[in-house]
Amino acid sequence: xxxxxxxxxxxxxxxxxxxxxxxxxxxxxxxxxxxxxxxxxxxxxxxxxxxxxxxxxxxxxxxxxxxxxxxxxxxxxxxxxxxxxxxxxxxxxxxxxxxxxxxxxxxxxxxxxxxxxxxxxxxxxxxxxxxxxxxxxxxxxxxxxxxxxxxxxxxxxxxxxxxxxxxxxxxxxxxxxxxxxxxxxxxxxxxxxxxxxxxxxxxxxxxxxxxxxxxxxxxxxxxxxxxxxxxxxxxxxxxxxxxxxxxxxxxxxxxxxxxxxxxxxxxxxxxxxxxxxxxxxxxxxxxxxxxxxxxxxxxxxxxxxxxxxxxxxxxxxxxxxxxxxxxxxxxxxxxxxxxxxxxxxxxxxxxxxxxxxxxxxxxxxxxxxxxxxxxxxxxxxxxxxxxxxxxxxxxxxxxxxxxxxxxxxxxxxxxxxxxxxxxxxxxxxxxxxxxxxxxxxxxxxxxxxxxxxxxxxxxxxxxxxxxxxxxxxxxxxxxxxxxxxxxxxxxxxxxxxxxxxxxxxxxxxxxxxxxxxxxxxxxxxxxxxxxxxxxxxxxxxxxxxxxxxxxxxxxxxxxxxxxxxxxxxxxxxxxxxxxxxxxxxxxxxxxxxxxxxxxxxxxxxxxxxxxxxxxxxxxxxxxxxxxxxxxxxxxxxxxxxxxxxxxxxxxxxxxxxxxxxxxxxxxxxxxxxxxxxxxxxxxxxxxxxxxxxxxxxxxxxxxxxxxxxxxxxxxxxxxxxxxxxxxxxxxxxxxxxxxxxxxxxxxxxxxxxxxxxxxxxxxxxxxxxxxxxxxxxxxxxxxxxxxxxxxxxxxxxxxxxxxxxxxxxxxxxxxxxxxxxxxxxxxxxxxxxxxxxxxxxxxxxxxxxxxxxxxxxxxxxxxxxxxxxxxxxxxxxxxxxxxxxxxxxxxxxx
Numbered sequence: 001x002x003x004x005x006x007x008x009x010x011x012x013x014x015x016x017x018x019x020x021x022x023x024x025x026x027x028x029x030x031x032x033x034x035x036x037x038x039x040x041x042x043x044x045x046x047x048x049x050x051x052x053x054x055x056x057x058x059x060x061x062x063x064x065x066x067x068x069x070x071x072x073x074x075x076x077x078x079x080x081x082x083x084x085x086x087x088x089x090x091x092x093x094x095x096x097x098x099x100x101x102x103x104x105x106x107x108x109x110x111x112x113x114x115x116x117x118x119x120x121x122x123x124x125x126x127x128x129x130x131x132x133x134x135x136x137x138x139x140x141x142x143x144x145x146x147x148x149x150x151x152x153x154x155x156x157x158x159x160x161x162x163x164x165x166x167x168x169x170x171x172x173x174x175x176x177x178x179x180x181x182x183x184x185x186x187x188x189x190x191x192x193x194x195x196x197x198x199x200x201x202x203x204x205x206x207x208x209x210x211x212x213x214x215x216x217x218x219x220x221x222x223x224x225x226x227x228x229x230x231x232x233x234x235x236x237x238x239x240x241x242x243x244x245x246x247x248x249x250x251x252x253x254x255x256x257x258x259x260x261x262x263x264x265x266x267x268x269x270x271x272x273x274x275x276x277x278x279x280x281x282x283x284x285x286x287x288x289x290x291x292x293x294x295x296x297x298x299x300x301x302x303x304x305x306x307x308x309x310x311x312x313x314x315x316x317x318x319x320x321x322x323x324x325x326x327x328x329x330x331x332x333x334x335x336x337x338x339x340x341x342x343x344x345x346x347x348x349x350x351x352x353x354x355x356x357x358x359x360x361x362x363x364x365x366x367x368x369x370x371x372x373x374x375x376x377x378x379x380x381x382x383x384x385x386x387x388x389x390x391x392x393x394x395x396x397x398x399x400x401x402x403x404x405x406x407x408x409x410x411x412x413x414x415x416x417x418x419x420x421x422x423x424x425x426x427x428x429x430x431x432x433x434x435x436x437x438x439x440x441x442x443x444x445x446x447x448x449x450x451x452x453x454x455x456x457x458x459x460x461x462x463x464x465x466x467x468x469x470x471x472x473x474x475x476x477x478x479x480x481x482x483x484x485x486x487x488x489x490x491x492x493x494x495x496x497x498x499x500x501x502x503x504x505x506x507x508x509x510x511x512x513x514x515x516x517x518x519x520x521x522x523x524x525x526x527x528x529x530x531x532x533x534x535x536x537x538x539x540x541x542x543x544x545x546x547x548x549x550x551x552x553x554x555x556x557x558x559x560x561x562x563x564x565x566x567x568x569x570x571x572x573x574x575x576x577x578x579x580x581x582x583x584x585x586x587x588x589x590x591x592x593x594x595x596x597x598x599x600x601x602x603x604x605x606x607x608x609x610x611x612x613x614x615x616x617x618x619x620x621x622x623x624x625x626x627x628x629x630x631x632x633x634x635x636x637x638x639x640x641x642x643x644x645x646x647x648x649x650x651x652x653x654x655x656x657x658x659x660x661x662x663x664x665x666x667x668x669x670x671x672x673x674x675x676x677x678x679x680x681x682x683x684x685x686x687x688x689x690x691x692x693x694x695x696x697x698x699x700x701x702x703x704x705x706x707x708x709x710x711x712x713x714x715x716x717x718x719x720x721x722x723x724x725x726x727x728x729x730x731x732x733x734x735x736x737x738x739x740x741x742x743x744x745x746x747x748x749x750x751x752x753x754x755x756x757x758x759x760x761x762x763x764x765x766x767x768x769x770x771x772x773x774x775x776x777x778x779x780x781x782x783x784x785x786x787x788x789x790x791x792x793x794x795x796x797x798x799x800x801x802x803x804x805x806x807x808x809x810x811x812x813x814x815x816x817x818x819x820x821x822x823x824x825x826x827x828x829x830x831x832x833x834x835x836x837x838x839x840x841x842x843x844x845x846x847x848x849x850x851x852x853x854x855x856x857x858x859x860x861x862x863x864x865x866x867x868x869x870x871x872x873x874x875x876x877x878x879x880x881x882x883x884x885x886x887x888x889x890x891x892x893x894x
Contacts, residue, residue: 001059002045002049002057002059003043003063004042004043004045004046004057004059004060004063005040005041005042005043005046005060005063005064005066005067006018006019006023006027006040006041006043007038007039007040007067007070008023008026008027008030008036008038008039008040008041009027009030009031010027011023011024011026011027011028011030011041012024012027012028012031013025013027013028015027016095017044017095017231018043018044018045018234019041019043019044019093019234020041020044020092020093020094020095020233020234020235020236021093021094021095021096021097021335022041022091022092022093022234022236022333022335023041023043023093023234023236025333025334025335026039026041026236026238026333027041028313028334029310029331029334032309032310032313034306034309034310034331035328035329035330035331036330036331036332037238037239037240037241037330037332038071038074038075038238038239039071039088039236039237039238039239040064040067040068040071040236040237041093041234041235041236041237042060042064042206042234042235042236042237043234044094044095044231044232044233044234045232046060046210046234046235047210047213047232047233047234047235048230048232050207050210050211051210051211051213051214051232056203056207061203064202064203064206064237067237068202068237071086071237071239072086075239079108079109079198079199079202080109080110080111080114080197080198080199080201081114081117082113082114082116082117083117083120083121084117084118084121085109085110085114085117085118085198086109086239087107087108087109087110087118087131087239087240088108088109088202088237088238088239088240089104089105089106089107089108089236089237089238089239089240090104090105090106090108090202090205090206090209090235090236090237091104091209091235091236091238092104092209092212092213092233092234092235093233093234093235093236094213094227094231094232094233094234095231096225096227096231097335097338098218098221098222098225098227099338099451099454099455101215101217101218101221101429101432102209102212102213102215102218102233103142103208103209103212103215104138104142104209104277105135105138105139105142105143105201105205105208105209106131106134106135106138106240106275106277107131107132107134107135107138107240108135108198108201108202108205109198109201109202110131110132110135111196111197111198112196113196114198115128115129115131115132115179116128118131118132119172122242122245124245124246125172126171126172126175127242127244127245127246128172129172129175129176129178129179130167130175130244131242131244132175132179133175133178133179133182134275134277135201136179136182136183136186136194137151137182139194139195139201139204139205140182140185140186140189140194142205142208142209142212143204143205143208144186144189144190144192144194145189145190146185146186146189146190147189150185150189151182151185154178154181154182154185155167155178158170158174158177158178158181162174168273182194202237206235206237209233209235210232210233210235212233213232213233217429217430217432217433220432220433220436221432223805223806223811224436224459225459226811226812228811229808238332241323241325241328241330241332242275242323242325243271243273243274243275243276243323243324243325244273244274244275244278245273245325245326246273246326247272247273248296248324248326248327249272249273249323249324249325249326249327250270250271250272250273250274250292250295250296250323250324251270251271251274251275251276251278251279251321251322251323251324252268252269252270252271252279252286252289252292252321252322252323252324253268253269253276253279253319253320253321253322254266254267254268254289254303254307254319254320254321254322255267255268255317255318255319255320255337255448256307256308256310256311256317256318256320256337257311257317257343257347257350258343259317259319259337259338259339259340259343259448259457260339260340260342260343260393260394260395260396260448260457261340261342261343261346261396262317262339262342262343262344262345262346262347262350262527262530263346264350266289266290266304266307267289267448268288268289268320268448269286269287269288269289269447269448269450270286270287270288270289270291270292270295271286271287272287272295275323276321276323276332279450285445285446285447285466285468286446286447296324296327298327299324299327299328299329302329303322303329306320306329306331307320310334312356314334314336315351315356315357316336316337316347316351316365317336317337317339317343317347318334318335318336318337319333319334319335319336319337319338320333320334321333321334338454338457339457340370340395340396340457340460341366341369341370341371341373341374341460342374342396342527344365344366344367344370345366345370345371345374345527345530345531345534346526346527346530347365348362348363348365348366348530348534349362349529349530349533349534352533359537360537360541360886360887362534362537363534363537363538363541363879363882363883363886364883364886364888366534366879367853367879367880367883368853368856368876368877368879368880368883369460369853369876370460371514371531371534371875371876371879372873372876373397373460374512374514374527374531375512375514375515375518375872375875376397376398376512377398377509377510377511377512377515378397378398378496378498378509378510378511378512378513379398379494379496379499379503379507379508379509379510380507380508380509380510381499383507383508384494384496384501384503384507384508385503387496387501387502387503388469388470388481388485388487388493388502388503388504389467389469389470389481389482389501389502390467390469390499390500390501390502391442391443391444391464391465391466391467391468391469391470391500391501391502392446392447392448392453392464392465392466392467392500393464393496393497393498393499393500394447394448394450394452394453394456394457394463394464394465394497394500395453395456395457395460395461395462395463395497396462396497396498397440397460397461397462397497397498398462398494398495398496398497398498398507398509399419399421399439399440399461399462399494399495399497400419400421400439400492400493400494400495400506400507401418401419401420401421401438401439401440401492401493401495402418402419402420402421402489402490402491402492402493403420403421403423403442403479403487403488403489403490403491403492403493404420404421404422404423404434404438404489404490405422405423405424405472405473405474405477405478405479405489406424406434406474407422407430407431407432407433407434407435407437408433408434409434409489410422410433410434410435410437410438411433411434411437413437414437414438415437419439420437420438420439421438421439421440421441421442421493421495422434422435422437422438422440422441422442423442423443423470423472423479424441424442424443424444424452424472424474425443425444425445425472425474426443426444426445426446426450426451426452427441427443427450427451427452427455428451429451431452432455435452435455435456435459435461436459438461439461439462439495440461440462440463440464440495440497441456441461441462441463441464441465442463442464442465442467442470442493442495442502443464443465443466443467443472444466444467444468444470444471444472444479445465445466445468446465446466447465447466448465450465450466452465453465456497462495462496462497463495463497464495464496464497464500464501464502467500467502469481469482470482470502477489485504487504491504492504492505492506493505494506494507513526513527513528514527514528514531517531517532518561518562518875519558519561519562520561521561534879535563535875535878535879535882537882538878538879538880538881538882538883539563539878539882540882541882541885541886542878542881542882542884542885543860543881543885544856544859544860544864544865544866544867544881544884544885545565545566545844545865545866545867546563546564546565546866546867546868546869546874546877546878546881547559547564547565547566547567547568547569547622547624547844547846547866547867547868548560548562548564548566548567548568548868548869548870548871548874549567549568549569549570549571549846549850549868549869549870549871550564550567550569550570550614550871551570551571551572551575552610552614553610553613553614553616553617555871556613556614556617556618556623557617558871559871559874560617560618560621562871562872562874562875563874563875563878564621564871564874565621565622565866566618566621566622566623566624566714566866567614567618567621567622567623567624567868568624568778568844568845568846568850568866568867568868569624569626569718569778569846569868570614570623570624570625570626571626571629572607572625572626572627572628572629572695573628573629573630575606575607575610576603576628580603580606583599583602583603583606584599584603586598586599586602587599587600587603587691593689593690596689596690597690600690600691600693600694601694603694603698604694604697604698607694607695607698608697608698608701608702608705609702610698610702611625611698611699611702611703611715612702612705612706615702615703615706615711615713615714615715616706616709616711618714619706619711619712619713620711620712620714621714622714622716623713623714623715623716624716624717624718624755624776624778624844624846624868625695625699625715625716625717625718626718626720626757627682627685627692627695627696627717627718627719627720628684628685628691628695629680629681629684629720629721630680631678631679631680631684643664645657645660646660646661646664677787680720680721681719681720681721681722681757682719682720682721682722682727682728682731683721683727685719685731685734686727686730686731692731692734692735692738693734693737693738696717696734696735696738696739697738697741697742699715699717699752700738700739700742700743700750700752701742701746702715703715703748703750703752704742704746704748704750707748708748715752716752716753716754716755716776717735717752717753717754717755718755718756718757718776718778719731719732719735719754719755719756719757720756720757720759720780721757721759721760721783722756722757722758722760722763722770723760723762723763724762724766725766725769725770725772725773728756728770728773728774729773732754732773735752735754736754739751739752753775753776753842754773754774754775755774755775755776755777755778755842756770756773756774756776756777756778757777757778757779757780757846758770758777758778758779758780758784758827758830759779759780759781759782759783759784759787760783760784760787761784761787761788761826763830764784764826764827764829764830765826765829765830767829767830767831767833767834767837768833768834768836768837769837770834771833771834771835771837771838771841772837772838774834774838774841775838775841775842776841776842776843776844777830777831777834777841777842777843777844778843778844778845778846778868779827779830779843779844779845779846779847779864780846780847781818781823781827781845781847781848781849781850781855782815782847782848782849783847784823784826784827784847785814785815785819785823785847788819788822788823788826789814789819789822789823793815801813815848816852817849817852817854817855818849818852818854818855818858818859820858824858824862827845827859827862828862830843831843831862831863831864835863842865842866843863843864843865844864844865844866844867844868845859845864845866845867845868846868848869848870850867850868850869850873850877851867851869851870851873851874851876851877853876853880856877856880856881856884857880857883857884857889860881860884860885860889861884861889867881
């Protein structure tokens with residue numbers, strides 16, 4: 001039979017796929033001898049079986065009962081025992097951390113009878129009734145489906161009647177009254193009573209946590225974080241310990257290093273006389289963890305020792321949850337902590353210096369997405385002025401946007417193209433859509449371990465928490481500063497997550513220190529030094545070359561500064577824009593060969609100078625120049641605009657401009673229903689006389705000019721959109737003819753490798769034949785994705801991609817990350833068959849996927865020689881190419 005339940009002492013850290021991250025880490029802490037309240041884990045196998053059938057899997061209930069009996073025997077008490085009840089927590093625990101996205105139910109086992117026993121044995125009626133109201137509230141919303149806002153409303157009403165600023169000022173009588181109000185709410189909303197049977201509470205709570213895997217906020221979070229939908233969650237069932245038993249009790253969250261900056265030391269939050277959910281929810285402001293040394297020096301010392309044990313054991317930043325129950329410390333959870341990009345690089349460098357991890361392992365712990373975030377601008381400190389308020393710098397970076405006060409408004413405005421900042425007293429898991437839509441999150445409550453801080457850090461969002469100087473009024477849709485300044489919804493504010501400051505208006509931005517380093521080589525201590533080390537090690541271990549897509553000398557120079565090893569795509573059509581467009585018009589409108597040749601002759605020196613400057617910028621490195629690719633009508637004015645001009649002239653009784661009339665006829669003649677599949681690429685060279693010859697001559701003469709100037713030009717000529725080897729054979733002959741012609745005229749040997757862009761499925765499937773004529777392949781994965789899937793990117797992304805992502809047709813846009821099963825298979829076929837024909841065939845990729853971190857790992861594994869991407873993504877590609885070369889692929893992705 002399939003086994004579904006495991007005691008903590010039976011598990012290990014490496015069983016996270018089965019026990020979830022929480023269950024595996026609780027088991028690991030138990031093995032290390034740390035003080036963990038005993039319990040057991042119901043596995044992800046059970047969750048997947050439940051989700052597949054909608055029913056509790058056979059045998060699970062009996063296993064849970066056996067493990068519960070053992071737990072009761074160890075405690076010397078039974079679940080829900082009337083005079084001294086054993087109480088349990090039921091928590092979710094997925095393979096990958098999903099903070100606050102799934103459900104938790106605490107205090108399982110309380111009912112109308114056992115609450116009295118708990119009051120007696122604890123010596124505190126208030127504590128007992130507070131625990132009972134928490135259970136009824138959690139169970140009612142999580143298990144029975146009652147709107148959580150109804151419970152909050154009842155609590156707010158009672159606090160108003162008692163003139164209580166928070167729940168701590170409600171006494172036992174108040175809380176007992178609240179329990180009855182909550183039970184009545186459940187009865188009215190569901191038609192059933194809150195269950196008094198502890199066994200039923202436990203069974204239903206476990207199944208509710210399973211079901212929460214498919215809750216809306218969990219699905220949104222998984223989609224955002226690219227977590228597979230089929231993993232399921234485990235459920236940990238654990239003996240309750242209580243932090244709300246008085247001044248000698250409390251709960252907290254601790255980090256072994258600062259998750260925002262990576263600096264060593266003691267970081268975290270502590271809340272006296274509170275349960276763990278109070279800390280995370282941010283409903284009361286916490287005190288710094290260092291304050292615990294004064295409040296309870298014994299527990300503080302034990303916590304420090306346990307933190308050191310865990311960091312040494314996990315060899316990484318650890319995120320720890322703990323509770324102190326009447327002076328006794330209990331460890332409730334640990335995991336490798338989420339961190340900002342800045343902290344990730346800093347911690348990786350420090351752990352290497354401390355000899356805890358190798359340089360390879362340090363490289364595996366940072367990634368390209370984090371590096372990209374560190375390249376974003378920061379606020380110019382000299383130009384920001386006095387802040388509106390200061391709070392806790394929970395997630396660094398700079399963001400500007402209109403203040404909004406609920407998730408729905410954030411999503412609405414962001415969908416309309418507006419940048420927003422989500423402002424809340426504190427966030428809850430229901431705010432996730434708004435957090436995703438916002439540029440930054442600002443809260444007036446909570447600390448570095450609040451829901452807002454943890455989720456924002458995980459998503460790389462700017463976040464300032466605990467800005468107590470602000471009074472946030474969601475109902476009035478505004479906040480007020482301590483100085484009395486009122487900021488209404490829609491007002492632009494600036495949030496500095498590095499300094500923990502909020503400024504009025506749009507603050508001035510400045511390049512980040514990492515960007516300055518990449519542009520100038522200027523090193524400084526801290527994160528810049530850590531980034532430099534990571535990139536240097538990546539360059540030392542990577543096999544893939546990294547080139548850049550660059551069309552101008554300026555882009556080429558920047559790409560080289562960023563570490564590019566050449567240009568993998570130089571798009572010549574970008575050289576025909578602006579004032580040069582008129583020359584293209586003349587070429588298109590030419591009435592005979594002589595007119596066309598005059599237009600081409602005028603374009604020649606302009607292109608030659610462009611190529612000369614680009615080759616100079618990349619001297620000694622390869623520059624792959626793609627011949628003209630887009631359809632010619634893209635260089636002509638809009639058909640409707642021309643038609644209106646001609647019709648207006650005729651309406652005024654004037655003779656239409658002959659040039660405009662000719663353009664209108666040309667546009668009409670060249671109109672295509674689907675230009676992406678029309679007269680473009682190699683087809684242009686085959687049907688437009690002189691076009692290929694002019695471009696190749698410009699390249700060849702630029703090579704000659706650079707050679708005579710003492711340079712080392714390495715130009716390569718790429719023929720686009722080839723679908724048949726015959727097309728390439730004809731075009732290659734023309735290219736070779738012109739190269740030989742220029743060589744003869746100049747006396748300078750000109751050799752330019754000739755290759756093609758693989759961007760059609762037929763090209764990939766006949767790559768063996770095409771390689772007979774091609775010295776290199778470069779995959780144009782943008783068009784290869786369009787032609788493989790059969791849709792135009794511009795037309796479909798706004799139309800149905802969001803629905804496809806929601807329905808799981810694909811986990812991420814195939815234009816963002818390579819579609820490994822479809823487009824990726826075509827790439828593998830082309831690589832294998834191309835190299836079978838020509839073993840020395842150079843193969844690269846120049847589509848946007850060349851800078852996507854996960855796609856870089858795929859191209860490494862497929863055996864490509866290089867990736868090419870935009871200049872700003874070159875550092876990201878360098879880092880990921882290094883990570884891809886590590887054993888195990890550097891944790892390439894889920």
